[in-house]
Amino acid sequence: MTMEPKQNKRLTMAQIAKEVGVSITTVSKVLNNRPGVGDEMRIRIQQVIKDNDYVQNHAARHLRKGQSGLIDLALMRLEGGYDLGILHGIQGAIEESGHRLVIFTTNENEKVERLWLRRLLDQSTDGVLLLLPYERIGITKALLEHTIPFVAIGDRDEPTTDFPTIGSTIWHGGYTATEYLISLGHRRIAIITGPLHLMNFRARLAGYREALEQAGIPVDPALICEGNYLLGDGVEQTRRLLDLPEPPTAIFTCNDAQATGVYQVLYQRHIHIPDAMSVVGFDDVMYTAQMSPPLTTVRQPLAEMGKMATNMLLQIIEGQPLISNHVELSTSLVIRDSCAPPRQSPLSM
Amino acid sequence: MTMEPKQNKRLTMAQIAKEVGVSITTVSKVLNNRPGVGDEMRIRIQQVIKDNDYVQNHAARHLRKGQSGLIDLALMRLEGGYDLGILHGIQGAIEESGHRLVIFTTNENEKVERLWLRRLLDQSTDGVLLLLPYERIGITKALLEHTIPFVAIGDRDEPTTDFPTIGSTIWHGGYTATEYLISLGHRRIAIITGPLHLMNFRARLAGYREALEQAGIPVDPALICEGNYLLGDGVEQTRRLLDLPEPPTAIFTCNDAQATGVYQVLYQRHIHIPDAMSVVGFDDVMYTAQMSPPLTTVRQPLAEMGKMATNMLLQIIEGQPLISNHVELSTSLVIRDSCAPPRQSPLSM
DNA sequence: CTGAAAGCGCTTACAG
DNA sequence: CTGAAAGCGCTTACAG
Numbered sequence: 001m002t003m004e005p006k007q008n009k010r011l012t013m014a015q016i017a018k019e020v021g022v023s024i025t026t027v028s029k030v031l032n033n034r035p036g037v038g039d040e041m042r043i044r045i046q047q048v049i050k051d052n053d054y055v056q057n058h059a060a061r062h063l064r065k066g067q068s069g070l071i072d073l074a075l076m077r078l079e080g081g082y083d084l085g086i087l088h089g090i091q092g093a094i095e096e097s098g099h100r101l102v103i104f105t106t107n108e109n110e111k112v113e114r115l116w117l118r119r120l121l122d123q124s125t126d127g128v129l130l131l132l133p134y135e136r137i138g139i140t141k142a143l144l145e146h147t148i149p150f151v152a153i154g155d156r157d158e159p160t161t162d163f164p165t166i167g168s169t170i171w172h173g174g175y176t177a178t179e180y181l182i183s184l185g186h187r188r189i190a191i192i193t194g195p196l197h198l199m200n201f202r203a204r205l206a207g208y209r210e211a212l213e214q215a216g217i218p219v220d221p222a223l224i225c226e227g228n229y230l231l232g233d234g235v236e237q238t239r240r241l242l243d244l245p246e247p248p249t250a251i252f253t254c255n256d257a258q259a260t261g262v263y264q265v266l267y268q269r270h271i272h273i274p275d276a277m278s279v280v281g282f283d284d285v286m287y288t289a290q291m292s293p294p295l296t297t298v299r300q301p302l303a304e305m306g307k308m309a310t311n312m313l314l315q316i317i318e319g320q321p322l323i324s325n326h327v328e329l330s331t332s333l334v335i336r337d338s339c340a341p342p343r344q345s346p347l348s349m
Numbered sequence: 350m351t352m353e354p355k356q357n358k359r360l361t362m363a364q365i366a367k368e369v370g371v372s373i374t375t376v377s378k379v380l381n382n383r384p385g386v387g388d389e390m391r392i393r394i395q396q397v398i399k400d401n402d403y404v405q406n407h408a409a410r411h412l413r414k415g416q417s418g419l420i421d422l423a424l425m426r427l428e429g430g431y432d433l434g435i436l437h438g439i440q441g442a443i444e445e446s447g448h449r450l451v452i453f454t455t456n457e458n459e460k461v462e463r464l465w466l467r468r469l470l471d472q473s474t475d476g477v478l479l480l481l482p483y484e485r486i487g488i489t490k491a492l493l494e495h496t497i498p499f500v501a502i503g504d505r506d507e508p509t510t511d512f513p514t515i516g517s518t519i520w521h522g523g524y525t526a527t528e529y530l531i532s533l534g535h536r537r538i539a540i541i542t543g544p545l546h547l548m549n550f551r552a553r554l555a556g557y558r559e560a561l562e563q564a565g566i567p568v569d570p571a572l573i574c575e576g577n578y579l580l581g582d583g584v585e586q587t588r589r590l591l592d593l594p595e596p597p598t599a600i601f602t603c604n605d606a607q608a609t610g611v612y613q614v615l616y617q618r619h620i621h622i623p624d625a626m627s628v629v630g631f632d633d634v635m636y637t638a639q640m641s642p643p644l645t646t647v648r649q650p651l652a653e654m655g656k657m658a659t660n661m662l663l664q665i666i667e668g669q670p671l672i673s674n675h676v677e678l679s680t681s682l683v684i685r686d687s688c689a690p691p692r693q694s695p696l697s698m
Numbered sequence: 699c700t701g702a703a704a705g706c707g708c709t710t711a712c713a714g
Numbered sequence: 715c716t717g718a719a720a721g722c723g724c725t726t727a728c729a730g
Contacts, residue, residue, distance in 0.1 A: 024717085057471060057706085059415075064721085072449075100419075102451050287429070292617075361723060371701085374703095387700085
């Protein structure tokens, strides 16, 4: 009752050629829609191909043409948030191109990463998409050395023009979110960031600072919490913030996962969102609209970034020049139901 | 400033052989760890391979051996819930095997599916994993005909032993959830199901019925809501249920996405979970623990299912017999904070 | 222990 | 319009 992996009745081009009574060359031309075959002959061959349910051999074709039809995507872990949004964009673009998408998750395991890299280098990929916030084993360097086309997605540790990258206007996102909160009347706005040794988190913080300064609101160091871009940060830091002598009236997180953590603590303490606390997230991941209440967040155009990155990669693969090596798509504030004027604000009285 | 896709300085086995002054055969033996090479010669060759940073050509190898090292996974859409859980399991198992995972999303587009199927048939896959609740173009039939190894994950429209499948004990899950609610003192328990023409949703409902009957509680048809396995069902049906002359005190949904919809409506109407309404989900998707309050749900061992399916596939590919063509892993109830005795129940007084 | 040679199934100049 | 032939880079009997 188990299946046999045996490959029966799989035809080769040679067999088709013999059946029709022509050369392999001619069959190949028909198969690849190339000129140099008479109309009736072409039709006859197509018929036989169809009748016999013939399909080309991928490996042989690949060997001759030097292309695998494969694009590899490397990411740390599929979390279902940020990465999933980008993945959706990639898939859309890939599908149109006729390539297949290979997914590889590093799990931050160096040994596994090296193995993967080694495997890529054997010409089994047409190009790679990097969705790694940071890396330790010099993937970009190796890729560059072996002249394997690639583009990096999302903000990386350091700016570079050595290779194509795509990001979004993070700083502006930080600014807009804070400005919005200020416009609602908030003056004590907390920010939960990611590790500040990473540039893109510093960018959010800088945007936050800029907005406060513009409004003439002094920056309170007690309201700046450095986390590790995880949900747990939201939990931990929110507890800390609530226990402050003078707690904030709004919390701005550096991603939506952290905002989820904030929600949890607030729920536990029966602090109503947005009546008693405003929350703004970052990314606009799929599930933000489904949160209770729906989260106001800074949207990164995730799908668009994935799509753009894929198209850039495809362009490189085809040998076309890129207009620019680094592209930033713009962020925007998506206003939903998690913000309101602070209670003590004149606006809400 | 743009990258060239040109493949420079990529060595072939022949070049290595020439460099060392041996035959290609010998190099191949070393590369594949086969006997028939003297120790010093082996070491010398390994050295040269390393020095030159040589990597094998994937396509040539594939052509000779008839294997691609690729496993294809087909799913409708990556939603970030059920499918993501299974995907995690697959990735773990794949990684150990040394294969690469190709992901394909059908988006329920028949044309795209046909194209994909056609491409698979050209021997470019070692095997495929099917994560499709139902299908229209006869994928399993085509795979069977072309003797491409595959296994189907999750419950499908009809039971079959024609090919390997893996699922979980759905009926039992429906039973356990309902039984738990009853044990808390609930008597008016609503169920939001998926389309009842699909067997696995009928199984949940049957489990629900069985538990009620065992407890001597009459089944109220008004409390049975047929949805479409989407979050929107949760929203819609919950509204309907709340407007009933005698609303339920607990709601059991057929997946966690629907439960999220239930949460939304309850939040809007200021109905507290679990004080004023108990909710049980199904699947135990990643985000359930992060909901506010954390959702009590029937756990499907998603990762385990993915892992098991992958291992089964790998076995088939290697020509080993399967112990069983259909495997069901057991569901279990994960109790978190979304359930409590009903208000009017004697238990809570 | 070592290697010459056939062949995997295609594509592509090139000649007729 | 049609086809013979070389060759992509390997692996694997087989012979020495």
